[in-house]
Amino acid sequence: MSILTVRLTDEEAALLEQRARSAGVKKATLVRQLIRETPFVTAGDVLKDLPKRMGDARLRVRRKA
Numbered sequence: 001m002s003i004l005t006v007r008l009t010d011e012e013a014a015l016l017e018q019r020a021r022s023a024g025v026k027k028a029t030l031v032r033q034l035i036r037e038t039p040f041v042t043a044g045d046v047l048k049d050l051p052k053r054m055g056d057a058r059l060r061v062r063r064k065a
Helices: 010-023 027-036 043-054
Strands: none
Touching (some): 010 027
């Protein structure tokens, strides 16, 4: 198994920690998930993946006034 070392700024480290906490996983697990994620090559790839990323259509999103 290889070891990957990444240098992050304090802001990037805080963002990574926040995203890991909201996902309910450890930081290393989140990084592994991001590495394994399929990259978008064309707009067709984005459109194909869009329904999964949009979430539940039954939920409403309201703008804060």
